[in-house]
Amino acid sequence: MHIPDGYLSMEVWTATTVAGAAAAGYALRRTRTALAQPQVPAAALAGAFIFAAQMLNFPIAGGTSGHFLGSALAAILFGPWAAAVIMSAVLIIQAVLFHDGGITALGANILCTAIIGSFAGYGVYQAGLRLLKGRLQAAASFAAAWVSIVAASCGVALLLALSGAAPLSAALPAMLGWHALIGIGEGLITMAAAAYLTERRTSLAPEGAFA
Amino acid sequence: MNERRPEYKVTGSRRKWAVLAVLTLAAAGLASPWASGRPDGLERVAEDLGFLGREAAVHSFSPMPGYEVAGIPWEAVRTGLAGLIGAVVMAVLLWTALRALARRR
Numbered sequence: 001m002h003i004p005d006g007y008l009s010m011e012v013w014t015a016t017t018v019a020g021a022a023a024a025g026y027a028l029r030r031t032r033t034a035l036a037q038p039q040v041p042a043a044a045l046a047g048a049f050i051f052a053a054q055m056l057n058f059p060i061a062g063g064t065s066g067h068f069l070g071s072a073l074a075a076i077l078f079g080p081w082a083a084a085v086i087m088s089a090v091l092i093i094q095a096v097l098f099h100d101g102g103i104t105a106l107g108a109n110i111l112c113t114a115i116i117g118s119f120a121g122y123g124v125y126q127a128g129l130r131l132l133k134g135r136l137q138a139a140a141s142f143a144a145a146w147v148s149i150v151a152a153s154c155g156v157a158l159l160l161a162l163s164g165a166a167p168l169s170a171a172l173p174a175m176l177g178w179h180a181l182i183g184i185g186e187g188l189i190t191m192a193a194a195a196y197l198t199e200r201r202t203s204l205a206p207e208g209a210f211a
Numbered sequence: 212m213n214e215r216r217p218e219y220k221v222t223g224s225r226r227k228w229a230v231l232a233v234l235t236l237a238a239a240g241l242a243s244p245w246a247s248g249r250p251d252g253l254e255r256v257a258e259d260l261g262f263l264g265r266e267a268a269v270h271s272f273s274p275m276p277g278y279e280v281a282g283i284p285w286e287a288v289r290t291g292l293a294g295l296i297g298a299v300v301m302a303v304l305l306w307t308a309l310r311a312l313a314r315r316r
Binding site: 001002003004005006007028031032033035036037039040041042043044045046047048049051052053055056057058059062063064065066067077078082085086089090093094095096097098099100102103104129134135137153156160165166170171174175178179182194196197198199200201202 | 257
């Protein structure tokens with residue numbers, strides 16, 4: 001789901017470039033306190049894994065394919081701010097080195113996948129753990145990943161509509177429909193990776209202090 | 212009321228992170244040439260709703276467009292090598308940037 005150059009109108013790409021740069025800059029600032037030095041090697045490796053996994057398009061129904069996004073996985077492991085930084089770095093490398101995703105669309109892609117994707121994924125994961133009282137992490141991870149890619153696709157649909165590429169009434173259901181399917185793959189990969197890369201610890205926590 | 216709740220912490224197991232590193236290199240270097248070439252969700256929507264033609268290149272400075280290293284006769288090698296380079300660049304860039312950013316302690 002990388003918006004290429006040309007899909008967005010000049011007004012939209014100018015606005016999203018400014019907003020995307022501001023959001024990425026703010027995420028960098030928040031990462032100073034959100035991430036600790038011992039987490040750095042793991043976060044760098046997770047970013048490389050997300051890049052590699054994004055290359056592996058898998059076929060879904062109707063002659064279409066999808067690929068892993070990774071925003072929810074990054075947010076589950078390192079929190080939403082560090083995830084936004086990791087995902088922005090992936091998008092920058094893809095656009096600059098591989099011509100995947102436009103340069104004028106970089107801000108839009110950062111807003112949709114790095115910001116919306118990471119925060120939607122983190123929010124659903126935390127809410128899911130709370131709701132399930134910390135049990136069934138797999139269900140929380142799956143839901144987080146599904147919602148995160150679907151939310152990102154809604155963001156892209158909105159920007160396409162604002163750009164006059166297609167009316168929202170057509171773009172939104174189309175983007176939502178395909179990404180609801182791709183989201184199943186996203187959910188399965190995120191579920192497996194999050195289960196493998198986290199450890200369960202039972203601790204005596206006061207009500208509401210679960211974080 | 213206090214209750215026991217499980218928490219999920221990122222693993223510190225070196226073995227698990229080493230497995231992820233191997234998986235990353237295998238995905239980028241070996242599996243990537245065999246990824247599906249079908250249009251992805253957004254491309255499919257662009258086709259169906261008739262705005263695929265809006266795509267316009269505004270630059271040509273990417274060294275490996277389309278995830279291929281030019282000048283190698285085998286497609287699998289072109290793509291696999293591009294994937295490996297990308298994964299290594301990704302890890303080095305993030306390691307350097309995050310090490311400069313993250314809090315001490």
